[in-house]
Amino acid sequence: SDAITLASDGTATAKITNRSNINLIKNGDMQISQRNGTSSISPTNNIFTVDRWQAVNDNASSKFTAQQVTEAPVGFHNSLKLTSSSAYTPASNEVFGVGQKIEGLDTNWLEFGSANAKSITISFHVRSSLTGTFGGSVLNSDMTRGYPFTYTISSADTWEKKTVTVAGATGGTWLTNNGIGIRVHFGLGANASRSGTANQWSSTQYTFFPTGATQVISTNAATLYLTGVKVEEGDVATDFEHRSYGDELQRCKRYYEIVYPGTANPCWTWASTHAGWRAVFEVEKRA
Numbered sequence: 001s002d003a004i005t006l007a008s009d010g011t012a013t014a015k016i017t018n019r020s021n022i023n024l025i026k027n028g029d030m031q032i033s034q035r036n037g038t039s040s041i042s043p044t045n046n047i048f049t050v051d052r053w054q055a056v057n058d059n060a061s062s063k064f065t066a067q068q069v070t071e072a073p074v075g076f077h078n079s080l081k082l083t084s085s086s087a088y089t090p091a092s093n094e095v096f097g098v099g100q101k102i103e104g105l106d107t108n109w110l111e112f113g114s115a116n117a118k119s120i121t122i123s124f125h126v127r128s129s130l131t132g133t134f135g136g137s138v139l140n141s142d143m144t145r146g147y148p149f150t151y152t153i154s155s156a157d158t159w160e161k162k163t164v165t166v167a168g169a170t171g172g173t174w175l176t177n178n179g180i181g182i183r184v185h186f187g188l189g190a191n192a193s194r195s196g197t198a199n200q201w202s203s204t205q206y207t208f209f210p211t212g213a214t215q216v217i218s219t220n221a222a223t224l225y226l227t228g229v230k231v232e233e234g235d236v237a238t239d240f241e242h243r244s245y246g247d248e249l250q251r252c253k254r255y256y257e258i259v260y261p262g263t264a265n266p267c268w269t270w271a272s273t274h275a276g277w278r279a280v281f282e283v284e285k286r287a
Contacts, residue, residue: 026052028229030078033068040067051252058094073159079227087220095190095208104181117168123237125228127159135213141180145172146207150198163237189217253283
């Protein structure tokens, strides 16, 4: 109903949002895991978990594990499981979670950083062993603009769908090239120095987490599952669009792929001291 406008003469105008390929997130259903398969890893900062989902871990040692699992809500097959490794209290300037850096070539039409900035809506399925208010954030490339958002988990160990609308950012610098256009982050906890007021834009650098949100990282063995992540233009969340495995894999290979020696003259040596092999990428890379 919020997408339909009724005029005084009885006519109605509908905002059509069920278009194809409108999800700015790649691998939102967590089905592509080229690096780790289904193995559990203890990621340090910037290490990838499943494809396109990067760990944020501002500590010398990992404080949580990440794993692709088949625990998922109806309509999905995989999720990303995050598990706290101890009861840890984030120290100054520390933040924990996972996020995706969306390429500026895919976000430039949102016109962030201008008076014409468009709102975006983030929808996702989440499950946790904890309940309460949880959080994440949307940031620009150099993290000088941040929008901490909150969502509520009402029942422990139960899949729930959440929707968050973020007003377009009219300030700050937002890359429109093949660099980082928009960062979308789901938090496991953060120190106050990396936190800010929820549901508003902040110009304080590194605002990753909403003040007062649940610190998953502070409860030993606490879990957070995530899947069905969608980021789209506007203030209406449409259903998750399932792309084929092959299509999603090709999208992920723009950023990473495993390559093997070619069959035509794959290996060679020279000067008796050097050896090499040649491989060809299937997909042109971002850089």
